[in-house]
Amino acid sequence: xxxxxxxxxxxxxxxxxxxxxxxxxxxxxxxxxxxxxxxxxxxxxxxxxxxxxxxxxxxxxxxxxxxxxxxxxxxxxxxxxxxxxxxxxxxxxxxxxxxxxxxxxxxxxxxxxxxxxxxxxxxxxxxxxxxxxxxxxxxxxxx
Numbered sequence: 001x002x003x004x005x006x007x008x009x010x011x012x013x014x015x016x017x018x019x020x021x022x023x024x025x026x027x028x029x030x031x032x033x034x035x036x037x038x039x040x041x042x043x044x045x046x047x048x049x050x051x052x053x054x055x056x057x058x059x060x061x062x063x064x065x066x067x068x069x070x071x072x073x074x075x076x077x078x079x080x081x082x083x084x085x086x087x088x089x090x091x092x093x094x095x096x097x098x099x100x101x102x103x104x105x106x107x108x109x110x111x112x113x114x115x116x117x118x119x120x121x122x123x124x125x126x127x128x129x130x131x132x133x134x135x136x137x138x139x140x141x142x143x
Contacts, residue, residue, distance in 0.1 A: 054131035056093050058086055061124040079123030
């Protein structure tokens with residue numbers, strides 16, 4: 001009895017699959033194949049390319065910015081205490097001024113390697129460098 005039920009279920013499943021496949025028209029298969037090819041191409045394009053340029057990510061209390069480390073920018077980041085001035089130039093970034101009391105973020109100076117960061121906790125500003133460094137260079141955690 002169990003064998004008959006299993007055989008009926010297998011036959012029903014096979015019939016359902018055959019019905020789905022016969023519903024496909026030739027253009028449906030072409031569109032499906034092209035969609036899969038485009039999806040795989042986009043995946044490799046986005047995730048397989050190497051970006052050697054380092055990026056500066058600046059996060060404030062209300063907004064975030066991303067700049068290449070090679071840019072020359074002066075950014076005013078508004079925080080709860082006032083404006084923190086972040087300067088990017090000559091392949092480095094530093095906090096020029098901040099309204100916090102202890103000024104530790106200003107005293108840190110310039111950063112230029114992937115993985116390094118500066119934080120002004122009282123004013124809720126975080127600056128970090130992300131990206132893939134050249135294979136023969138040292139990273140920020142090596143020091």
